[in-house]
Amino acid sequence: MTKRVLIVEDEPNIAESLRFLMTHAGFDVILEPDGGRALDQLADKGPFDAVVLDIMLPNRSGFDILRDLRSGAHANLPVLMLSAKGQKQDRETAQDLGVTRFMTKPFSNAEVIEAVTELCGS
Amino acid sequence: MVRTLTGSRIRKARKSDGWTQTALASAAGISPSYLNLIEHNRRAATGDVLTALASALGTTTETLSRDGDSQLISTLHEAAARLPDLTLSPGTLEDLASRNPEMAELLASTFQRLREVEGTVTALSDRLTHDPYLSENVHGMLSTITAIRSSASILHQMHDLTPEQDNRFRRSVHEESLRLSSVAEGLAEYLSRSGVDPDKALTPEETLDRFLTRRNWVFDALDQEAATLADIPRAIARSRLSEVISEMLGDTDDLGPAQTMARDWLDQYASDALTMPLRPFHQSAKDAAWDPPTLARTYQTDLHAVFRRLASLRRSWIDAPAFGLFLTNASGYPLRRQPLPSFALPRHGNACPLWPVFEALSAPTRLISAQLRLEHGEGFTALAVALPRPGATLGQTPDLLSAMLIVSDNDSPFALPASPHRPVGPSCRICAQTDCPARAEASLLA
Numbered sequence: 001m002t003k004r005v006l007i008v009e010d011e012p013n014i015a016e017s018l019r020f021l022m023t024h025a026g027f028d029v030i031l032e033p034d035g036g037r038a039l040d041q042l043a044d045k046g047p048f049d050a051v052v053l054d055i056m057l058p059n060r061s062g063f064d065i066l067r068d069l070r071s072g073a074h075a076n077l078p079v080l081m082l083s084a085k086g087q088k089q090d091r092e093t094a095q096d097l098g099v100t101r102f103m104t105k106p107f108s109n110a111e112v113i114e115a116v117t118e119l120c121g122s
Numbered sequence: 123m124v125r126t127l128t129g130s131r132i133r134k135a136r137k138s139d140g141w142t143q144t145a146l147a148s149a150a151g152i153s154p155s156y157l158n159l160i161e162h163n164r165r166a167a168t169g170d171v172l173t174a175l176a177s178a179l180g181t182t183t184e185t186l187s188r189d190g191d192s193q194l195i196s197t198l199h200e201a202a203a204r205l206p207d208l209t210l211s212p213g214t215l216e217d218l219a220s221r222n223p224e225m226a227e228l229l230a231s232t233f234q235r236l237r238e239v240e241g242t243v244t245a246l247s248d249r250l251t252h253d254p255y256l257s258e259n260v261h262g263m264l265s266t267i268t269a270i271r272s273s274a275s276i277l278h279q280m281h282d283l284t285p286e287q288d289n290r291f292r293r294s295v296h297e298e299s300l301r302l303s304s305v306a307e308g309l310a311e312y313l314s315r316s317g318v319d320p321d322k323a324l325t326p327e328e329t330l331d332r333f334l335t336r337r338n339w340v341f342d343a344l345d346q347e348a349a350t351l352a353d354i355p356r357a358i359a360r361s362r363l364s365e366v367i368s369e370m371l372g373d374t375d376d377l378g379p380a381q382t383m384a385r386d387w388l389d390q391y392a393s394d395a396l397t398m399p400l401r402p403f404h405q406s407a408k409d410a411a412w413d414p415p416t417l418a419r420t421y422q423t424d425l426h427a428v429f430r431r432l433a434s435l436r437r438s439w440i441d442a443p444a445f446g447l448f449l450t451n452a453s454g455y456p457l458r459r460q461p462l463p464s465f466a467l468p469r470h471g472n473a474c475p476l477w478p479v480f481e482a483l484s485a486p487t488r489l490i491s492a493q494l495r496l497e498h499g500e501g502f503t504a505l506a507v508a509l510p511r512p513g514a515t516l517g518q519t520p521d522l523l524s525a526m527l528i529v530s531d532n533d534s535p536f537a538l539p540a541s542p543h544r545p546v547g548p549s550c551r552i553c554a555q556t557d558c559p560a561r562a563e564a565s566l567l568a
Binding site (some may be wrong): 010013014016017018020021024056084089105106107108119 | 260261264265268272273275276279280287290291294297298411449552562563564
């Protein structure tokens with residue numbers, strides 16, 4: 001069965017590359033550039049098997065979205081967090097909030113596909 | 123306080139004039155044993171005794187107690203304080219400066235250089251961590267590199283792209299390359315503008331800091347003017363001081379956006395100078411054994427004002443401990459900072475959470491004291507108190523400000539009960555303390 005992935009990323013060229021790669025790898029992908037609409041997408045177009053989540057997003061940060069996911073109905077949804085800030089503090093914050101995987105930019109295509117595949121258990 | 127080399131100078135003058143200790147002591151009206159202690163820098167020669175000795179030796183008190191040596195010995199004491207395991211007999215450093223001044227100068231200048239390097243590390247770390255421009259552009263650069271790497275990889279590895287897809291990712295590489303060039307140019311210009319000089323101001327806060335540091339946080343013109351205005355109505359006095367401030371700011375280099383901040387700072391300094399005129403305040407402080415609550419009662423003002431005034435006594439002709447000051451709001455944002463040479467205070471927040479200035483916020487109006495020890499070993503006494511922001515009215519959201527007065531243990535005038543020193547740092551980023559329960563981020567020094 002095709003796995004569904006929500007990508008929350010506001011950089012259009014990164015988002016487009018991720019969508020292409022994941023679609024090519026056999027995933028069903030939904031893109032959302034606005035942090036403020038990520039939870040709506042999960043509710044409207046779910047269920048999803050994993051979320052790829054940037055930290056710095058318009059309207060709502062990735063940390064805020066992750067916090068809501070973990071305190072609501074998506075406590076166990078696998079989340080891969082992408083950060084352009086490789087600081088240890090960001091990684092620790094993400095881990096404290098319950099992130100499943102954390103990856104710093106710039107990442108390779110193979111790394112991100114491998115991580116999402118692993119998260120979806122496929 | 124640090125003794126000067128006055129004793130060594132008296133001994134040299136005595137011998138050169140052919141006096142015996144007994145004869146000079148007799149001429150100065152003191153006992154030979156006391157003169158012996160003075161000559162070996164074990165007792166300070168001040169006031170009438172110094173005058174009598176100078177008179178007997180046919181010289182002046184100024185010649186016997188020069189300020190430069192005092193500065194040298196003070197620096198040597200600061201250097202020695204960095205080595206907590208080093209035990210020195212009283213007078214060792216004074217003897218060193220007296221018998222081997224070249225070695226003493228070498229030690230002092232090496233220590234000064236070490237302090238400058240520490241200051242550079244602190245300033246650059248502060249900037250790298252908190253500079254919003256740098257942070258935003260580094261973030262932008264990493265995102266751009268990610269997009270280029272991903273698109274280039276797709277173009278290189280995928281051989282079944284449609285013409286539209288091929289075109290799409292080629293365009294992506296092109297767009298992001300242009301963006302990367304633009305970010306790189308901006309960063310290059312920014313870094314060349316800032317150079318490697320951490321003292322070069324880039325933000326209004328840094329400009330204000332540089333303006334105040336150059337003047338040692340002291341404004342004699344305001345103190346002198348305030349002293350002449352003691353007996354006239356306060357509003358008129360403030361108005362006159364405001365004119366002095368305008369003249370001072372008009373004479374300075376371009377403060378740019380920091381002009382308003384500098385005026386606010388000087389307005390508060392002027393207000394303190396009116397409430398606590400310099401010379402009477404200095405005398406009161408000595409009479410009160412530097413006790414801030416006593417001074418607050420004497421001058422009918424609050425502890426924050428007393429802290430500020432104590433920290434403004436830094437001048438060569440005033441015999442006072444060197445106090446540092448840190449004022450923050452409840453979020454930890456530094457509102458006022460006067461660091462000590464060996465106690466750095468961050469410009470942008472993220473100070474050590476173990477400083478009592480933060481503890482004070484949990485018990486407003488209560489003066490708390492703590493003994494602190496930095497990782498290099500030097501001990502400090504800190505007094506802290508949190509007070510509501512002055513001028514708040516009924517119904518306004520309470521806004522607490524917390525201030526911390528710091529003084530090196532070598533210089534501390536406070537008679538506080540002995541207590542264990544609390545290990546602290548300047549901020550997590552540049553703190554080498556290990557196993558700290560309050561660590562919030564990794565140390566650059568780890």
